[in-house]
Every structure is written in C-alpha cells, then in structure tokens.
Amino acid sequence: MLRRYSIHTILILAGGLLTYLAYEEMISLYILSVLMFMGVNVIMSTSLNLVNGYMGEFSCGHAGFMCVGAYVSSILGVWLFSKDKVFGAPVFDPELALYAFPVLILAGGVAAALAGLLVAIPSYKTRGDYLAIITIAANYIIISAIENLGVIGGSRGFMGMKSVINAMEDAIYLPWMVIWVFVFTVLTVWVLRRYVSSTFGKGVSAICQDEVAAEIMSVNTNKIKTISFMVSSGLAGVAGGLFAYVIGYVNPGSFNILKSTEALVMVYLGGMGSLSGSVLSAVLFTILLEALRGLGIIKWIVIPLLLVILMQFRPEGIMGNKELGDLFPWLKRFYRFK
Amino acid sequence: MIAKQQDIQTAPVLEIKGLTQNFGGLRAVSDFNIALQPGELAGLIGPNGAGKTTVFNLVSGFYQPSTGEIRICGRPTSGLKPHRVTALGVSRTFQNIRLWNDMSVLDNIRVAQHGKLGYGFFHAVARSRTYQTREAEIERDSRELLEIFHLDKYADEVPKSLPYGLQRKVEIVRALSEKPKLLLLDEPAAGLNSVDVQELIRLVRWIHETFDVTIWMIEHHMDVMMELCERIKVIDFGETIAEGGPVDIRNHPAVITAYLGDANI
Amino acid sequence: MLASLLQNVINALQWGSFYSLIALGYTLVYGVLTLINFAHGDVFMVGAYIAFFVATFFLTTLGFPGWAALALCIPLTMIVTSLVGVTLERIAYRPLRRKGAHRLYVVITALMCGLILEHANLAILGASRKAFPPLIEETVYNVGGVAFTNLKIGVIVTAVLVFVFLEWVVTKTRVGMAMRAISYDKFAIPLMGIPLDNIIVITFVLGSGFAGLAGLLFAMSYPVLEPYMGALIGWKAFIAAVVGGIGDIRGAFLGGFLLGAVEIMVVAFFPSTFRDLISFTVLLVILSFKPTGLFGIAKTTKI
Numbered sequence: 001m002l003r004r005y006s007i008h009t010i011l012i013l014a015g016g017l018l019t020y021l022a023y024e025e026m027i028s029l030y031i032l033s034v035l036m037f038m039g040v041n042v043i044m045s046t047s048l049n050l051v052n053g054y055m056g057e058f059s060c061g062h063a064g065f066m067c068v069g070a071y072v073s074s075i076l077g078v079w080l081f082s083k084d085k086v087f088g089a090p091v092f093d094p095e096l097a098l099y100a101f102p103v104l105i106l107a108g109g110v111a112a113a114l115a116g117l118l119v120a121i122p123s124y125k126t127r128g129d130y131l132a133i134i135t136i137a138a139n140y141i142i143i144s145a146i147e148n149l150g151v152i153g154g155s156r157g158f159m160g161m162k163s164v165i166n167a168m169e170d171a172i173y174l175p176w177m178v179i180w181v182f183v184f185t186v187l188t189v190w191v192l193r194r195y196v197s198s199t200f201g202k203g204v205s206a207i208c209q210d211e212v213a214a215e216i217m218s219v220n221t222n223k224i225k226t227i228s229f230m231v232s233s234g235l236a237g238v239a240g241g242l243f244a245y246v247i248g249y250v251n252p253g254s255f256n257i258l259k260s261t262e263a264l265v266m267v268y269l270g271g272m273g274s275l276s277g278s279v280l281s282a283v284l285f286t287i288l289l290e291a292l293r294g295l296g297i298i299k300w301i302v303i304p305l306l307l308v309i310l311m312q313f314r315p316e317g318i319m320g321n322k323e324l325g326d327l328f329p330w331l332k333r334f335y336r337f338k
Numbered sequence: 339m340i341a342k343q344q345d346i347q348t349a350p351v352l353e354i355k356g357l358t359q360n361f362g363g364l365r366a367v368s369d370f371n372i373a374l375q376p377g378e379l380a381g382l383i384g385p386n387g388a389g390k391t392t393v394f395n396l397v398s399g400f401y402q403p404s405t406g407e408i409r410i411c412g413r414p415t416s417g418l419k420p421h422r423v424t425a426l427g428v429s430r431t432f433q434n435i436r437l438w439n440d441m442s443v444l445d446n447i448r449v450a451q452h453g454k455l456g457y458g459f460f461h462a463v464a465r466s467r468t469y470q471t472r473e474a475e476i477e478r479d480s481r482e483l484l485e486i487f488h489l490d491k492y493a494d495e496v497p498k499s500l501p502y503g504l505q506r507k508v509e510i511v512r513a514l515s516e517k518p519k520l521l522l523l524d525e526p527a528a529g530l531n532s533v534d535v536q537e538l539i540r541l542v543r544w545i546h547e548t549f550d551v552t553i554w555m556i557e558h559h560m561d562v563m564m565e566l567c568e569r570i571k572v573i574d575f576g577e578t579i580a581e582g583g584p585v586d587i588r589n590h591p592a593v594i595t596a597y598l599g600d601a602n603i
Numbered sequence: 604m605l606a607s608l609l610q611n612v613i614n615a616l617q618w619g620s621f622y623s624l625i626a627l628g629y630t631l632v633y634g635v636l637t638l639i640n641f642a643h644g645d646v647f648m649v650g651a652y653i654a655f656f657v658a659t660f661f662l663t664t665l666g667f668p669g670w671a672a673l674a675l676c677i678p679l680t681m682i683v684t685s686l687v688g689v690t691l692e693r694i695a696y697r698p699l700r701r702k703g704a705h706r707l708y709v710v711i712t713a714l715m716c717g718l719i720l721e722h723a724n725l726a727i728l729g730a731s732r733k734a735f736p737p738l739i740e741e742t743v744y745n746v747g748g749v750a751f752t753n754l755k756i757g758v759i760v761t762a763v764l765v766f767v768f769l770e771w772v773v774t775k776t777r778v779g780m781a782m783r784a785i786s787y788d789k790f791a792i793p794l795m796g797i798p799l800d801n802i803i804v805i806t807f808v809l810g811s812g813f814a815g816l817a818g819l820l821f822a823m824s825y826p827v828l829e830p831y832m833g834a835l836i837g838w839k840a841f842i843a844a845v846v847g848g849i850g851d852i853r854g855a856f857l858g859g860f861l862l863g864a865v866e867i868m869v870v871a872f873f874p875s876t877f878r879d880l881i882s883f884t885v886l887l888v889i890l891s892f893k894p895t896g897l898f899g900i901a902k903t904t905k906i
Contacts, residue, residue: 194462
C-alpha cells in the first residue's frame with residue numbers, strides 16, 4: 001500500500017500545504033512567484049528533455065512553442081472572460097473562468113503541439129545540425145509572426161490576464177495560479193514518465209541510439225517522432241500559458257533565443273535522458289537565477305560560464321542518464337519506479 | 339477467393355524478380371532473382387562488395403529498388419517503409435551488430451516487438467487495461483524467449499557489457515522475437531572465434547529445426563555455409579554467377595575465379 | 604523600372620556581402636571541425652567594436668586623417684579579431700577535442716561562449732550604443748537613376764576578393780589541402796604528419812579575421828554599434844551558409860548573397876517588419892526540399 005500510493009500522498013499533501021500557506025499569506029508573494037517560475041521551468045526542462053535527451057535531437061527553439069501557448073491561452077482567456085480594449089466585453093460570464101482555466105491552458109498546449117509539426121515533419125529526413133537550424137528558424141518565425149500581428153499588440157505585448165485571474169478569485173477565493181502551476185507541473189512529469197517508461201516510449205530511446213535499426217526492427221520512427229515532438233512542444237505551450245498568467249503580460253521578445261537557451265541549459269545541466277535530472281536542474285536553475293538577480297547583467301556571464309565548465313568536466317550533467325531511483329536504491333522501497 | 343487465399347498460403351516466403359539497384363552510376367545489383375520456399379535454409383555468398391548486403395537492404399525496405407519486384411509471403415514490398423516491410427514477416431540481423439547499447443537485453447527484445455504492441459500513446463499514459471495486458475504479455479514472451487536461448491540471466495545487462503559472441507546471439511534472438519516468416523542473417527559469424535562459430539552453427543540449425551521460419555544467410559565463413567545451407571547463390575559485382583547445393587558451389591569454376599582470381603592457379 | 608531593379612540588386616549585393624563574409628567563416632570552421640561555431644556571429648560583433656576603438660584611437664586621439672586611420676584599422680581589426688577567435692579555440696574547444704568529447708558538448712560550449720561575449724560587452728561597455736566615426740568621405744554616384752556609394756562598392760568588392768582568396772587557399776595551397784583532408788578524416792591527419800592543431804588554428808585565424816573585416820565594414824556602413832548586433836546577423840549568416848551547403852565555401856558565399864537578395868526583395872514589397880519572418884520562412888522551405896543545402900552533398904547511411 002505504502003509503495004503504491006506514497007508518491008501520490010506526498011504530492012497531495014505538498015500541494016495542499018502550499019495552497020494553504022499561500023491562502024493564509026504566510027509565504028511572501030515573491031517566494032510564491034519564484035515557486036511558480038520553478039514549476040514553469042520544470043515543465044520547460046522536462047518537455048525539452050524528451051526531444052533533446054531521450055530522442056537525442058538538438059532542438060534549440062523551445063521558447064517558440066512556449067510563445068504559441070502563452071499567446072493562445074492569454075488571448076482566449078481575455079477574449080472569453082474579461083472586458084478589455086482589444087476584444088471588448090467578455091463572451092462568457094467571467095465567473096465561468098474558474099472552470100474554464102485548465103481548458104484555456106490546454107488550448108495553448110494544443111496550439112503549441114500543432115506548431116510542433118513545423119519541426120516534427122522536417123525531422124523525418126534530417127537530424128543533428130540541420131534540424132537545429134530548422135528549430136532556430138522556427139523560433140524566429142513564430143516570434144516574428146506575432147510581432148507583425150498588431151491587433152494583439154505586436155512587439156509591444158499583450159495583457160489583461162490579471163482580470164481573468166481576478167474573476168476566478170472573485171468566484172472562489174483561492175490562490176489559483178499556485179494551484180494550477182502545481183497541478184500542471186505534476187501532470188507534465190507524470191505524463192512524460194509514463195510515456196518513456198512504457199515499451200512504446202522506449203522506441204524513442206531506440207531512435208536515439210540507432211535509428212536505422214529501430215526502423216527496420218518495426219518501430220514506426222516517423223510516428224514516434226511526430227508524437228514526441230508534439231508532446232514536447234505541447235507541454236512547452238502549457239508552460240507558456242501558465243507563465244503568461246503568472247506575469248499577467250506577454251510579449252514576443254521574451255520568448256527569443258535567450259529563453260530557448262535557458263531551456264537548453266536546464267536539460268544539459270540535469271542530464272540528457274534523465275527526468276529527475278531535468279526536474280532537479282530546473283529547480284536549481286530557478287534558484288540560481290534568483291540568487292544572481294542582484295548581479296544584473298553579470299548573471300548572463302556566470303550562467304553560460306557555468307555551463308562551459310560543466311561541459312568541460314561533467315558533460316553528462318548532474319544525473320547523467322540515470323534517474324533518482326538508480327542513484328538511491330533505497331528510495332525504491334517507497335516508490336515503485338517502473 | 340479461396341484460390342487466392344491458397345495462393346498466398348503456398349506462395350514462396352520470399353520472391354524476388356528482376357531486381358536491379360543503381361546508386362548513381364554504380365550498378366550494385368543486377369537482375370537478381372530468387373524464390374525461397376517456406377522452411378528453406380539458403381545462403382548468399384560472394385566476394386566483398388558483391389552486393390549481398392544491398393540485396394538484404396532492399397528486402398528490408400531500407401532502399402527502394404531501381405527496378406524489379408520483391409514479394410514477402412506473396413505481398414509486394416514496393417513503396418513500403420522498413421517497419422511496414424517487417425510487419426509482412428521479415429526480420430534480420432546486421433553485418434555490424436546493431437543492438438541498442440544503452441538499453442537492457444530485455445528491452446532490446448521488447449522494443450523489437452514495437453510494431454505489434456497493440457497500444458499507443460494515450461493508452462501508455464493512461465496505463466489502461468489494454469496497456470497492462472499487452473505489456474505483461476510482451477514481457478512474458480520476451481523472458482520466455484530469452485530463457486529458451488539461455489540468455490535469461492543477461493536480461494538486465496546492457497549489450498556492450500557482453501562478449502561479442504553473446505551479443506551476436508542476442509541480436510539473432512531479437513530478430514526472432516518478431517516471429518518472422520523469413521529471417522535474414524547478415525554475416526552472423528563475422529568477428530567470432532572458432533568456438534563461437536561452432537556454437538553459431540548449432541544455434542542456427544536448432545532455430546531452423548525448432549521454429550517455423552525460413553532462413554536466408556549471407557556468410558563468408560565457408561564452414562558455416564557448407565554445414566548449414568541447402569541451397570547457395572553466388573553473386574559478384576551484383577550479378578548472379580552460380581547457384582546450387584554446397585558441393586556444386588564449392589567446385590564451381592566461376593565461384594573459384596571470383597574469390598581467388600584465376601581457376602588455373 | 605530597370606533602375607529600381609538595379610538599385611535593389613546593388614543593395615542586395617551589398618547587404619549580402621556581410622552575410623557572405625560571416626558565412627565563409629562559419630563554413631571554414633564547420634568544414635574542418637564539423638562544429639557549428641555559434642560564437643562566430645559574436646566574433647563579428649567583437650570585430651566591429653575593435654574597429655570602433657582602433658578607429659577612434661587613430662582618428663580622434665592621434666588625429667590621423669581618415670584614410671590613414673582606415674588603412675591601419677583594417678589589418679589591426681583583422682589581427683585582433685583573429686586573436687579572439689583563436690583564444691576561443693584554445694580555451695574552450697581544444698580541451699574538449701583532446702578529450703574526444705561528443706560534438707554536442709562543443710556546440711553547446713560555442714553557444715555559451717557567444718552569450719558570454721555579448722554580455723561581457725554589455726557589462727563592460729554598458730548598454731548605450733556607440734557611434735562609429737566616419738573614416739572616409741562617402742561619395743554618391745548616380746548612374747542612370749541607380750544610386751550607390753563608393754562604400755557600397757567597396758564592400759561588395761571586398762567580399763568577392765575575400766572569396767577568391769579563400770578559394771585559392773583551400774584549393775591551391777597545401778594548408779588548404781590539409782583543411783580539406785581534415786574534413787574527410789580527422790584521425791588520419793596526424794598519422795600523415797600534418798599538424799592538426801596548427802591547421803585548425805589557421806582555420807580560425809582566417810574565419811575570425813574575415814569576420815572582423817566584416818565587422819569593420821558593417822560599422823562603416825551602418826555606424827551604430829550595440830552588443831546584440833552580432834546575434835541575429837550571426838544566426839542568419841549561419842542559416843545562409845547551411846542553405847548554400849555548409850562545408851563548401853562556394854555554398855557559403857552564394858548562400859550569403861541569396862539571403863541578402865531575399866531580404867532586399869522582401870523589404871521592397873512588404874513592410875519591413877516582415878523581413879525576418881519571410882527570410883527565415885524561405886530558408887526553412889529551401890532546407891525542407893534540399894536538407895543538405897543547395898551545394899551540399901547528401902551523405903548516404905551505410906548499414
């Protein structure tokens with residue numbers, strides 16, 4: 001019993017505790033926002049790891065999909081549930097935002113998953129450096145396209161998401177963003193874990209290790225690539241949507257190559273092909289970013305330098321391609337790492 | 339209708355007609371023809387660069403033929419991607435062992451059955467009944483197969499930690515896990531010492547007797563060929579130069595010339 | 604009509620020259636090391652800033668006349684920028700090469716070095732943009748309705764000369780032959796008695812030196828410098844090199860001009876905000892049909 005439900009219990013307790021502390025305002029808003037960014041980063045890092053780590057590709061434009069999700073969720077939310085300058089009166093009763101919110105985030109995810117096809121389809125025939133360029137181009141194309149859509153603010157950005165959150169809090173007063181970020185983060189790790197630990201998901205590793213053998217030994221490589229890219233970008237879209245609502249404002253410039261680089265850093269820091277590694281590195285990286293915030297621009301010298309040093313002395317990252325269960329076998333007593 | 343079904347049942351396991359393959363200006367395979375009946379153990383030999391592996395690659399679907407037709411159990415393979423060709427009932431090993439080196443031996447066997455998993459992404463994530471049943475079946479079948487070949491104690495090892503001879507065996511077992519009608523073995527004895535070669539001969543013979551499978555083998559090792567194959571085809575520069583039983587081939591002048599240069603030496 | 608077309612052609616050639624010069628550097632390094640030197644665009648930026656300091660020094664501090672400052676600026680910029688490139692190679696890439704590290708790790712290191720260069724610049728020199736001092740009198744010629752300056756012509760001529768020089772080096776000199784040999788088989792080279800490290804250093808010297816030259820010319824043509832100027836141009840030049848067929852300098856050279864042409868055409872017909880969007884899309888489309896680039900050779904997998 002303990003083994004089967006230990007993780008579930010821990011997660012529910014943690015989530016409940018967090019919600020309670022946020023509700024009672026016992027944690028500062030600053031710490032809450034850092035925790036929420038941590039969640040967003042966990043989603044970005046684990047979703048990119050699926051493609052860059054497990055499948056061994058080199059996707060450098062992850063932020064582009066985050067952008068798609070951010071914009072689609074934000075626009076839908078503001079259009080449907082709040083009064084604003086661009087879209088006018090809300091289409092539905094703002095009170096319904098409470099129930100619709102997960103749908104908004106998932107809609108952003110679906111849109112981002114479709115955008116992922118931009119990269120999935122070229123990946124059938126190309127790999128490595130050439131695919132990297134396509135992902136970079138895709139990132140720029142997405143940002144550029146939004147910058148040209150003046151109707152939703154173009155490069156100036158889009159806002160109004162705060163009123164959606166207010167509508168949610170008016171209906172039932174709870175720290176909704178904290179709850180939703182927590183839920184989606186857990187969901188992301190859960191989905192990815194179940195995908196890659198199944199025999200179906202091991203096809204992804206097979207493609208990474210020997211694509212030709214995989215194709216000949218009955219793995220439908222194109223289908224697996226499509227699924228993996230779409231899941232990866234879809235989850236990035238979810239992260240984007242959550243990011244947009246947490247901040248309350250989006251602009252295309254915040255999803256450029258620098259943001260994609262952040263995601264790359266987290267994946268390689270944690271270890272390609274290690275889900276627990278990506279979670280760990282996302283947490284560490286968020287803390288690092290906050291700790292270095294005082295240094296201003298030096299931050300962006302320290303972080304790349306850290307990664308350079310990492311590449312020199314421990315390129316496989318913190319966890320290599322192992323999971324927590326491999327490093328700490330005693331954990332297996334408490335949880336069935338399947 | 340009944341006649342057609344019968345056709346497919348008595349159809350040769352592998353039928354190749356007029357197969358020609360050009361790579362740019364180079365003709366790698368020239369007018370290759372063969373029909374393998376169910377249960378045969380045939381061989382394909384020839385000097386290096388003769389085009390043998392190219393023929394196997396064409397049968398696997400890795401290349402599309404320039405001209406000619408390939409049928410597996412009566413079904414044409416033209417235009418099919420390799421994983422679909424495999425679904426028609428063919429499986430193979432490779433000249434250089436192509437196991438997935440960062441996955442356990444058991445996983446190697448399991449992933450080879452990817453085409454017959456019977457569930458997809460959503461079932462995997464939801465851990466549905468279908469998923470659980472199929473996963474249990476595949477694990478059970480894979481472990482049984484490993485046991486039959488005395489590889490069960492290596493189930494959780496990674497291939498690169500095994501001796502070369504064992505890796506070769508694992509690769510063959512992996513190919514068998516797909517329950518093929520046609521098993522292609524590409525130079526299975528390559529890189530094996532003489533003890534392992536004898537073991538390999540025993541293994542292939544045992545597979546041939548125990549499983550309902552047609553085996554087609556490329557080999558350079560003459561002992562292996564002579565001991566195992568009932569019928570051998572010889573090609574050189576993409577063209578068929580001889581065909582027949584082991585004894586005929588051994589003494590065939592064209593074969594000797596192809597390997598040694600001149601029959602009169 | 605014809606005048607306007609010719610005008611666009613001249614502009615495309617000038618604009619494309621910058622991409623070509625940078626793309627050549629990418630291709631040289633890729634050909635030899637199979638490394639996408641993501642820091643290359645930032646080396647270009649460093650070149651522009653070095654040119655700025657050198658030019659200001661000679662022009663303002665020492666009071667030299669413009670042409671003299673230019674004459675000194677060219678070699679000095681190229682030399683110092685080469686040094687930057689070579690230092691990057693020594694400190695960041697060579698240790699990984701020694702260890703036999705996976706290519707991916709070197710690529711990531713390159714990406715990070717680029718970021719470090721950008722932000723070090725930002726930290727040291729601040730966010731304010733620098734104005735490049737005018738070194739030569741820009742005379743505008745007007746031939747049949749087509750306007751061009753001596754500077755524009757100079758840029759185009761320089762790009763062509765650099766290409767001719769590099770083509771000569773790669774095909775006719777022993778160093779070039781060694782470079783080509785390395786791109787085929789890196790392991791055999793030391794066995795043949797060719798000093799691998801030296802050839803690689805020479806490759807970086809050439810690539811970075813010409814990136815520096817591109818930086819100087821760019822600063823003269825568009826005299827506003829800012830730390831992120833190398834990033835976007837670098838990415839685009841890189842894509843241009845790939846579209847042309849990376850590893851082949853003819854591909855890089857033509858790819859640069861192709862990108863220049865696409866961008867100028869786009870700006871001629873669409874609002875300028877669409878420029879990046881359409882250029883990247885065009886490049887993506889070309890890569891989808893010819894994944895190894897226009898001049899690239901497709902590598903077949905053997906099994």
